Amino acid sequence: MNPSSAAGLAAALLFARGRPEGLALLPNDLATARASFRAALICLPLFLVMRLLSYGTRGTPEVGIPTALVVELIGYTLSWTAFAVVSLPLAAQAGRAEQWPQFMAAWNWTNVVQFILLVAMAVLAALGLPGWLANMLGLAALGYAVWLEWFVVRVALNVTGGTAALFVITDLILGLFIGGYSARLLAG
Template identity: 55%
Template sequence: MSTPRIADGIAAAMLFARGRAEGLLLLPPTEAGALHSFRAALICLPAFLGLRLLAWSQQGAPRGGLVLGLLAELVGFVLSWAGFALASRVLAEQAQRLGRWPHFLAAWNWSNLVQYLLLAVLAVPVLLGAPTWLSNAMGLVALGYALWLEWFVTREALGVVGATAVMFVLLDVAIGLFIGGLSARIAGGG
């Protein structure tokens, strides 16, 4: 396969979003493909920052100040992506799927585009003053979809049973909650 392209990663993510495993065919199953897939984080970064700023506009700025808050969130963003990559490698080895891990990591990283796109779309009703109950209901649906998407990508990319895929999803959730809480505490929010 030739040099990985961002357009292929985006196209793969859109296929994954619809439950189509053939998105994997667009991603090279190599370490270079896995490394290239971290470009998805750069694409997601503006949405991440925008969502944080929106949350602070609704809940109040972090007590530690905007600069410290942004710095803490940026470090947390990087640690979440890198931390999951490293921890998932260990889990893939335990599942005897280490040879498929680079392909999985590429698929996982690119699938994050869909999740950030969904979060950005869900921010629109909040900005338009939607009732809290509606925003909360949409958030729960989005969370369910995001968990399904992560499970689907894991199951397909690693070729594991559903229960094993759940372990990867739980690992991601645990890392995200830990780092998110730590970032909030550093920023003066917790």
């Protein structure tokens, strides 16, 4: 693992504990922002595990697993990049365009923590955790993930909580749109 990946993961672990000093580990430049997209490669195996576990518990998609995985991988790529594209004008609108590279690096690396949490929840559900408990843990994990995204926006862009919430809502809307469209494709 190269030094920028190690720093990114260390920053993400600090953010995950509500520690804003993780930002100091991420230089505010485009090279750091570009390098942070390695987080998508780190998360890819975790994403594939989640998808396969989902197929095991919910059944194989009508289009078959190979086609489903292609659709899911396209959705994964779009989800990862769409927010990066949309967040730059949002940061400019908030008067924080100069902080966007550091923000994007923080955002990307924090996704690793979120994916680990999601995989842990998926594995517990696949191992037969009672439905009510799996749902409660899932809601808690979702709440934590939303808080973590909000925290990273607030800290990395140095914006108010309300402005940070708008960034998070934008990401959630993009994710729901892309996920919904992918699901429609998988339904045949």
